[in-house]
Amino acid sequence: MRLRVKYLGIESGRKPVVTLSVDDAAELGIRSGERLRLRFKEYTINAIVNIATKSVRKSVIGVYDEVIKSLQLKEKDIVDVEPASPPLSLQYIRNKLRRRKLNYEEILEIVKDTVAGNLSEVEMAAFVIALEQQGLDLDEATNLTVAMVETGQHLEIDKKPICDKHSIGGVPGDKTTLLVVPIVAAAGLIIPKTSSRAITSAAGTADRAEVLMPVNLSVEEMKRVVGKTNGCFAWGGSLHLAPADDVFVQVEYPLSIDPMLLPSIMAKKRAVHANFLAIDIPTGRGTKVKTIGDADLLAKDFIELGRRLEIKTQCLISYGEQPIGHAIGPALEAREALRALQGYNVPDLIDKAVHLCGLIFGMAGKGDERLARDILKSGKAGKKMREMIGQQGGNPNIKPDDIDVGEHRIEVKSERAGTLLWLDNNLLVEIARAAGAPRDKKAGILLQKKIGEKVKKGESVVEIYSEKATKLGLAEKITYEARPFGVGERMEMRIRDVKEIPIARKAFILER
């Protein structure tokens, strides 16, 4: 069939998409979501079909920007179209729905087509949901990891050994990486750290680091910075180390599922050729992993998967029932981390950083966490941080007090005296996000108290910062609808009465 091109003036994001009239689609025997093979001059492409009842007339084909580019089309060009078979990977996805284990070649094909945009939303969703419902065994996790690496960029650094650190996330205010990287680099080990921006949290490491220096590094820039300083802070998103993961996230996020936690993390470590990897598993109420038993199971999987990928892996199961340090939100956290690097005491933050460095040093045969504490105390880590900031194009002389935080501020005070008994991680994140974080870098929360500290009646426990008064208002509203902390003499017995069927909601933490 020959159809006349109509520019739609929209892009689909990744996939080549075309729009057909109901009549032409019926004539071709094609349904919405199926594929059409388009030919124009020497160019050929398969595109996914939308069907329009109105906006595209018979004998016309509406084309998205991606198709215009691939086929070099002009308005009113005539293209040849015919029904195209779905990609082989769709057959593999159907087999997965039938509970068949997929082999490496099959997984690779699915991942390739995911990256190339050859699968529709529904088809890709089916793969992710099937994995979530059936679970991945270690073979599939290994194969998926390797396939994600195979379809992305790699970082080749000729120094050895390469160290890395990762947190599965879930604790607000976790700026530990901002300490770990300079400590490890100052010890003479290589740590080309890639980090993500926040997805569900109030700040990702990339968001925090960006307050101090540019993080949109290319692979080449990353190599240069690591060459000079042994370490770096790069935003993973611009590096395309495992681009499939970014696509899968688009399904996982709305559904609150995270079946690819392990492959997603390990792919990025393998792509930088990590030799030694320390993984932080924050554990407890309000984190991803609720019990120490579950944390052990997860650690086992990480270590075993690491072994298969030739990445020596060790895990820290860490206390996660309250934020790390006092600050939540990019600028507030960057300021706190910089202070800690300059000798200011933030006990839980420093403990966690040196525990993780201890694991890395142990694996690399460098020593243990005492070395990490020495490097931090001696100021070597702070100096290393400034070198890295300078090399990445930030101001190496920046002082903590130079870092601006939101000018709109409220204090949330305790209505009674007692001990701070609990902090609600998820609610604190919700408040910080309502205040503008992570997009508004200066927005966030400063805790005046941590669990176990004495609180006077009327004393401030939580301070909220925002760049805009309207957003502060939203954050304040949430705070007064559901209190993010509890003060008293002892834990109260009643968590909640349930008198009718509740709408069960589960807080969801998705970080990469």
Added chain:
Amino acid sequence: MRLRVKYLGIESGRKPVVTLSVDDAAELGIRSGERLRLRFKEYTINAIVNIATKSVRKSVIGVYDEVIKSLQLKEKDIVDVEPASPPLSLQYIRNKLRRRKLNYEEILEIVKDTVAGNLSEVEMAAFVIALEQQGLDLDEATNLTVAMVETGQHLEIDKKPICDKHSIGGVPGDKTTLLVVPIVAAAGLIIPKTSSRAITSAAGTADRAEVLMPVNLSVEEMKRVVGKTNGCFAWGGSLHLAPADDVFVQVEYPLSIDPMLLPSIMAKKRAVHANFLAIDIPTGRGTKVKTIGDADLLAKDFIELGRRLEIKTQCLISYGEQPIGHAIGPALEAREALRALQGYNVPDLIDKAVHLCGLIFGMAGKGDERLARDILKSGKAGKKMREMIGQQGGNPNIKPDDIDVGEHRIEVKSERAGTLLWLDNNLLVEIARAAGAPRDKKAGILLQKKIGEKVKKGESVVEIYSEKATKLGLAEKITYEARPFGVGERMEMRIRDVKEIPIARKAFILER
């Protein structure tokens, strides 16, 4: 945030969709697939967000046709937007992914939002895939059936009892309904039959009946025809009896899954207030249900679900390893059915029709299949069919030979002498569809032989008809790449050698 309207000139099909620039989306803290609340004058609507890197600039909102209509927008109008919460039904879908049984209110909410277009593709896919992976128990099947009925139109007929017939599909050439309806109606029972068009087959009952008469009846027209003749042939698609089903099919079809088989069928029966229902379960290689044991299990579910819905249900487990009668394709089948109604002997077709009528007559206390055979033989069924054709606006005097079939024709001949040992249902359907069926009504297949008949060398076994020479060529090509029948003295032992890992494909039959 206030944004300027830009018409995109495209429709989404159902869902209200808008396109935001990357900047505005980030400022609003919104990701692709999340929702925005739009306000314009007195109108308010929630829309699903696409994010554009290029086609929509900052401060502009691209709107799909559905949004223009709902908000009565003009180009360059200014709309107020703010992030909107996802619908409650998404929370229920997430809970289903967590393997929780859903109650009626929850299922109803999901079905309502499906029909209203409040769920994104991925969210709706998650519901369908979770049902497929976890299976529905009878409670959920009942609730889903009732929810589908609740969200659609009903047919109110004051005569009783109302009878109905359904085949789960999977056998080509199954024009049984064209006989059952006039036989039942001629017996004085009410049978307001709604049928579907083909999805994966070469003809649906609506496609076949449409060769003889218009089938796009409204609920009112359907009532009128049933009032005059006791029966009708209506296309279900225009009646919106269970509109959610049409949306779910868009997920099921590309993934080759059919988790809602029972609710989808039973919802349409309940919407016409059926009292007695006969269900045909074609069984055997090349059909949906491969073994008699599986057919029994399915029959049990139908009967039990029927009991809960107050529809007395009985099933016919029927032989399905070859087409019914000789004709496949709308016009060829309509012609064969009309001949059978006029006394021409098509033994398997007539047997199947009277078996099903026997079940209905038994439930209605009218008699058994002997009555059905009498009604057919006496010509009363043929007369009733002509009444119905006339009432629906067709030509009541149409003769079988008036029905045109495709003018392009080839014969597929046997290369050896022997007995016809097998016919490949799925391949016959593929050939008929390549020849143009069901869209080209005159395209299809005429079998010259059926299983067990003697075939001479060079004798024609399969005739293919097409309206267009090019399509006939495609059909012929398939025929010679994979033979649709086997002739010999005895079944051959080798079905296929497998010397390397095969790409497992499963034929998929989706009919409604």
